[in-house]
Amino acid sequence: MNIGWRIWLKKGELKIFGKGPKELLQRTEKMGSLRKAAMSMNMSYSKAWNLISNLEKALDIKILDKTIGGIDGGSSTLTQEGKALIDKYDELEKRIEEAILKIYKEVF
Amino acid sequence: MNIGWRIWLKKGELKIFGKGPKELLQRTEKMGSLRKAAMSMNMSYSKAWNLISNLEKALDIKILDKTIGGIDGGSSTLTQEGKALIDKYDELEKRIEEAILKIYKEVF
Numbered sequence: 001m002n003i004g005w006r007i008w009l010k011k012g013e014l015k016i017f018g019k020g021p022k023e024l025l026q027r028t029e030k031m032g033s034l035r036k037a038a039m040s041m042n043m044s045y046s047k048a049w050n051l052i053s054n055l056e057k058a059l060d061i062k063i064l065d066k067t068i069g070g071i072d073g074g075s076s077t078l079t080q081e082g083k084a085l086i087d088k089y090d091e092l093e094k095r096i097e098e099a100i101l102k103i104y105k106e107v108f
Numbered sequence: 109m110n111i112g113w114r115i116w117l118k119k120g121e122l123k124i125f126g127k128g129p130k131e132l133l134q135r136t137e138k139m140g141s142l143r144k145a146a147m148s149m150n151m152s153y154s155k156a157w158n159l160i161s162n163l164e165k166a167l168d169i170k171i172l173d174k175t176i177g178g179i180d181g182g183s184s185t186l187t188q189e190g191k192a193l194i195d196k197y198d199e200l201e202k203r204i205e206e207a208i209l210k211i212y213k214e215v216f
Contacts, residue, residue, distance in 0.1 A: 001167065003200075004123065007113045007208070015112065059109065092111075092215045099207040100115070107200045 003104040007096055009089070011058040021051055022089055025063065025082060034064060034076040059085070111212040115204055117197070119166040129159055130197055133171065133186060142172060142184040167193070 008018035020041075027037035038048035056063050063082040068074045078086070116126035128149075135145035146156035164171050171190040176182045186194070 005115045
């Protein structure tokens with residue numbers, strides 16, 4: 001037997017961040033494009049856009065810097081606040097994983 | 109902003125216990141009947157039965173004592189091992205909740 005878990009950030013009852021959105025942001029940074037990142041995850045661009053938009057509204061910060069147009073149709077890079085969110089979430093995930101596994105072993 | 113989470117027990121990749129099954133067992137004990145407990149949760153009896161059966165197989169313990177037939181169509185009570193599972197899972201949930209909230213406050 002083992003333990004499974006999932007965590008997410010929410011505002012009220014709305015899920016605003018978790019494993020999927022983190023992956024989307026990391027791919028956006030790597031690929032320089034939210035559209036390409038969404039495509040690489042089989043996510044529609046409108047879903048990706050809504051996700052980022054909801055996150056920015058909920059936290060009242062800017063996550064992506066977008067340049068519009070140009071030969072490649074514009075690009076997206078993470079803002080400092082976007083990078084900070086990912087770093088904090090990584091730390092959260094790592095520490096919670098450690099705690100959960102420790103408690104599970106102590107109880108079962 | 110806040111944090112949400114869900115935990116479950118698994119064997120391999122199969123989820124074998126969590127919030128729903130715990131509720132089912134607690135209601136079974138209270139109502140004296142797996143069938144009535146399942147009905148009260150809008151769960152089919154076959155689903156409830158499979159859930160208990162998979163759990164018993166995965167942990168190699170007996171969870172429910174069943175008496176068959178009689179005027180009320182038989183009854184179900186939790187075994188000592190079934191009660192111990194619920195108690196341990198309650199402790200697990202409680203301690204993990206405390207840890208998650210503590211870590212979340214420290215990180216964010």
